[in-house]
Amino acid sequence: MISVEHLTKYYGPFAAVNDISFEVAEGEILGFLGPNGAGKTTTMRILTGYMPPSSGRVIVAGCDIFKDSLEARRHISYLPETVPLYTDMSARTYLDFVGKIRALDGRKRKARIEEVAEETQITEFMDKLIGKLSKGQRQRVGLAQALLPDPDVLVLDEPTIGLDPRQIVETREVIRSLRGRHTVILSTHILPEVSMTCERVVIINRGKIVAIDTPENLQRRMQGADTVDVEVRGPAEAVQAALKAIPQVTDVRQRGNAPDNLVFSVDSEIGVDLRERLASTIVERGWGLRGLRPSTVSLEEVFVQLVTEEAPAA
Amino acid sequence: MIRNIYAITERELKSYFASPVAWIVTAFFIAMWGFLFAAIVASGREAVIRPLLNNFSVTFLLAGPLLTMRLIAEEARTGTLELLLTQPIREVELVLGKYISSVVFLMFMLLMTGYFATLLEMFGNPDEGPMLSGYLGVLLQGMAFLAIGLLASAFTQNQIVAAVVTFVTLLILWLSDSLANTVLSGTAADVVRYVSITQRFNDMPRGIIDTKDVVFFLTIVVGCLFLTTQVLTARRWR
Structure with a gap:
């Protein structure tokens, strides 16, 4: 049109x-x-x-x-x-x-x-x-x-x-x-x-x-990956290591720092849904799984990123 | 084509009659003509409207710019021009619509002075021929003034600027006759006298309609309207 x-x-x-x-x-x-x-x-x-x-x-x-x-x-x-x-x-x-x-x-x-x-x-x-x-x-x-x-x-x-x-x-x-x-x-x-x-x-x-x-x-596109946010109660380093060990996981970042309530952002390759695998890994080790959800970057972040990336070029 | 022009004219007229400026201008001038009329008739004891029409043409030097200053400048300032120019209408339709509305308002003002003519008819025996040709002269001259004012209004977003530019232009055209008679001589004087509005106008209330004079005024009208259209179209030039 x-x-x-x-x-x-x-x-x-x-x-x-x-x-x-x-x-x-x-x-x-x-x-x-x-x-x-x-x-x-x-x-x-x-x-x-x-x-x-x-x-x-x-x-x-x-x-x-x-x-x-x-x-x-x-x-x-x-x-x-x-x-x-x-x-x-x-x-x-x-x-x-x-x-x-x-x-x-x-x-x-x-x-x-x-x-x-x-x-x-x-x-x-x-x-x-x-x-x-x-x-x-x-x-x-x-x-x-x-x-x-x-x-x-x-x-x-x-x-x-x-x-x-x-x-x-x-x-x-x-x-x-x-x-x-x-x-x-x-x-x-x-x-x-x-x-x-x-x-x-x-x-x-x-x-x-x-x-x-x-x-x-x-x-x-901005993410370049699919991300799942996991909320766990357990020892921070052990949890991070265990999550990283799962195949197809590309990165694990710890967000938030509450003592026995940890939040990790787990990146995977695009199109792979890791939620079940993550859940079973955590439960098998006897840690408390408190939350599991796909993270969505808001368009606002996309926008800020696009615009600031463009700025130095001009 | 006609329908668009009519829609513009209609809206513009509503605007005129809703605006205090138009009413104040009209009221002020009617009062002034009344005063002049009384003075002229009392002193001359003659049933002629000519002096009054001469005065009308002078006062319209002031009133004209006030009536046209708003026409395009105001729309440019408030952004409604952006609306009009993105509608499926041509610039020339817009210009004609606006111009016609101002002419209708001029006619309305002239109609008000008909009261004085009626008085003359009732109590005296005026010569109707010069009266009518005089009115034609006032109308033609007023139309030229309004066209110049419309053009000035297209150049700016500021009504005051539009009014002042129009007034100065009209004043120059008005004074060019005396300028030719006093300062200049020879060909220069002839040229300046040629564009003098006073000269063109003076014969008409005496009952003489010279085609040259009519053509002169209409040329100003057509020329100014053409230029106004060009000013509006100019934003589309690459």
Whole structure:
């Protein structure tokens, strides 16, 4: 649905986006993750036809966003980072205006506005002036605007910024519900957001793509191994030695240092599940097995690692 | 095409009538015209609207920039321009929509002065021909002012800057006639006199509609709207 090919954008001599390429399949939700200033907003602005790339191209729904801009824009809705609202209008007249520009006709427009208002939970303050709404309410009106034309492609720049925790959860719920119906690109610098809403992640730093994968695979790739955390009561050194002696175990690290409650991280080759072997080894020696679970490195760690690895190179 | 322009115009007009600036400007100028009208009629004892229209064109030198300063600058500042320019509409539709709304507001202000014309009709016997051609002149001149203001508004995110730039430009065009008559001479004077708005305008309230003058004003309008469109499109240049 979206294909980005060798996109580069220079601001003067500075490359805000440097030769990035990726594809987004129809109905997919893609997370665009990076620290502030990584080039997320620039990429989104190019994707939506707001500014041209210095080189490279973007194809949306079969249309070149630069050469066939008007047609491409018919397929896209965009929620910029600064929510574009007219403070002297009510949410209803604002949505009505956007609906008119999107060529939604009379009754259909009205019905669609109600639908979208319901979905983004803005019904109660539809007739209040936007200038009088809170940050979170405005953000949701902005989201309603983006959903209104029922677009093939939704580009959301930091859609949950400025919302309170409950609204964040609700907004993510709305975004997740778009899966399959719309192709969504969502930028954020908040990690849990990506693992909660997206099927695939593009991690971008200093204008370059650092990694593209599913959240799960990224975690696995970062680890380079499968890890099991074992909680044991027993003599530390003996336990460590015994665990290390198990075939296919590549490393055993002791974490935590409680006297008779030890926690070890046991690495194995990828794809090997050692849990039963570990359990029987510990039980056979008469030590107390108190816990056994596969460890998951959070995406946050992945992210920090990716970004800090990249830093010295630049 | 038409539908998009209409949607923009409609929203812009709502904005005009919801904004205190437009009302204050209108109220202030109606009060001023009323005062001038009374003074002119009382002293001249003549049922003519010409002096009033002349005054209107001067006061619109001030009012025009106030009406157009917001049009694009404000949208650029608040980020709504990013919304509009990523919608499936052309820049020219956006520019025309905004321009038309300002012209409609100008007409609204002119309509308010119709009150004075009505008074003249009731208590005197004014000559209708020059009155109508005078109104046409005021309208054409106002349209040129608004187009210049719209262009200035496209260059900046700051409304005050837009207003000041517009005002200075209009003032120069306005004063160029006296400049030609006093400081300059020969060809230079002719050229400067040619762009003088005063010169173009003066004949119309007398009942003379010269095609050259009409074309002059319309050229300014078309030229400024074209340039405004180019300014908005320029961000797409590589």
